Amino acid sequence: MRLLVTGGCGFIGSNFIRLVLEEHPEDEVLNLDKLTYAGNPENLKDVEGSPRYFFQQGDICEAEDVVKAFAWKPDTAVNFAAETHVDRSITSPEDFVRTDVLGTYRLLEQARELGIRFMQISTDEVYGSISAGSFTEESPLRPNSPYAASKAGADLLVRSYVRTYGVDAVIVRSSNNYGPYQYPEKVIPLFVTNLLEGRKVPLYGEGRNVRDWLYVRDNCRAIDLVLRSGRSGEAYNIGAGQEKTNLELTHIILEIMGKGEESIEYVPDRPGHDLRYSVDTSRLRELGWSPRQDFEGGLRETVRWYRENAAWWEPIKSGEFQRYYLERYGDI
Ligand SMILES: NC(=O)c1ccc[n+]([C@@H]2O[C@H](COP(=O)([O-])OP(=O)(O)OC[C@H]3O[C@@H](n4cnc5c(N)ncnc54)[C@H](O)[C@@H]3O)[C@@H](O)[C@H]2O)c1
Known part of the structure; x- marks a missing residue:
């Protein structure tokens, strides 16, 4: 397969490219990434020398960049590129509408012209919050943050390209990921690196929000499976069924890192903070996928990675991230 992967220098995209190159020795990958604050070529340093890996710096919103990438003649395109941080979507929603919606449109146009499979990497956040039970792929999209709304807009565009133009497209909607190479603005790497620096961890509200934590490698295996065997026109939920409140999550991290309750600083809640996400993953499991990584083991592995890779995250925390x-959070 010749895969065009967008946003491959980010957290999940880089883990996905590594998995594809390892598990599919015939495959070649072109990574189209704008290298925003969240994109880091260091994430793929170990595969840079591979003759099956190619990189193009470019913006999925710019037609010229997208046309150039498709001129490489991929037989499938996987779109990870997005603005992804909910807090930033509350302060700067325009970037989200541009990249997550317009960017997806540009890619869909090219996939349509070339007649190739298109995969949209979406999120469980498009469904909104659910107090009990789980969303299926047929549940209505009721996004609550500008991030989730822009991702839902992209999902609907994908659906329309399937129905209107017959584009061969699949969508995956995964729960919260964690693991190596996650930018330290997201809760797990933020808390782990803060504790490694001897700081406190800023916990929103009372820490009651529930998330289903999925190890990034398990997510990438699911994405790879749906890409190759998913039914055209379908969406697939991805989740590990490992639900934790943010307070539970914080306590597990503190325990792993040998810290106590005094390391928690409670901060005002995020506006419109969804209480709980939960997805039904029966459709994906029918394809033969199940998660391999249990939560505590995955978290221990993640803490170990951040402990051993300070050279990766320290420059990030002292750069744009510091402002x-x-x-x-002030000086927490
Ligand atoms: N992280 C999660 O827990 C999670 C959960 C569900 C779904 N997702 C989805 O998975 C995808 C990847 O998430 P992530 O956490 O790896 O994101 P990330 O923020 O770590 O990386 C995003 C990448 O996209 C690139 N990018 C941004 N705008 C671009 C543009 N206009 N053109 C080209 N490249 C651009 C960035 O440079 C970066 O490399 C996103 O679509 C996100 O919505 C993430």
């Missing part, structure tokens, strides 16, 4: 962090 962002100070504005948000």
Whole structure:
């Protein structure tokens, strides 16, 4: 397969490219990435020398960049590129509408012209919050943040390209991921690196929000499976069924890192903060997928990775991130 992967220098995209190159020795990958604050070529340093890996710096919203990438003649395109941080979507929604909606449109146009399979990497956040039970792929999309709304807009565009133009497309909607190479603005790497720096961890509200934590490698295996065997026109939920409140999550991290309750700093809640996400993954499991990584084991592995890779995250935390962090959390 010749895969065009967009946003491959981010957290999940880089883990996915590594998995594809490892597990499919015939495959070649072209990574189209704008290298925003969240994109880091260091994430793929170990595969840079591979003759099956190619990189193009470019913006999925710019027609010229997208046309150039498709001129490489991929036989499938996987779209990870997005603005992804909910907090940033509350302060700067325009970037989200542009990349997540317009960017997806540009890619769909090219996939349509070339007649190739298109995969949209979406999120469980498009369904909104659910107090009990789980969303299926047929549940209505009721996004609550500008991030989730822009991702839902992209999903609906994909659906329309399937129905209107017969594009061969699949969508995956995964729950919260964690693991190596996640930018430290997201809760798990933020908390782990703060504790490694001897700081406190800023916990929103009372920590009652529930998320289903999925190890990034398990997510990438699911994406790879749906890409190759998913039914055209379908969406597939991905989740590990490992639900934790943010307070439970915090306590597990503190325990792994040998810290106590005094390391928690409660901060005002995020506006419109969804209480609980939960997805039904029966459709994906019918394809033969199940998660391999249990939560505590995955978290221990993640803590180990951040402990051993300070050279990866320390420059990030002292750069653009520092201004962002100070504005948000002060000197916590
Ligand atoms: N992280 C999660 O827990 C999670 C959960 C569900 C779904 N998702 C989805 O998975 C995808 C990847 O998430 P992530 O956490 O790896 O994101 P990330 O923020 O770590 O990486 C995003 C990548 O996209 C690139 N990018 C941004 N705008 C671009 C543009 N206009 N053109 C080209 N490249 C651009 C960035 O440079 C970066 O490399 C996203 O679509 C996200 O919505 C993430």
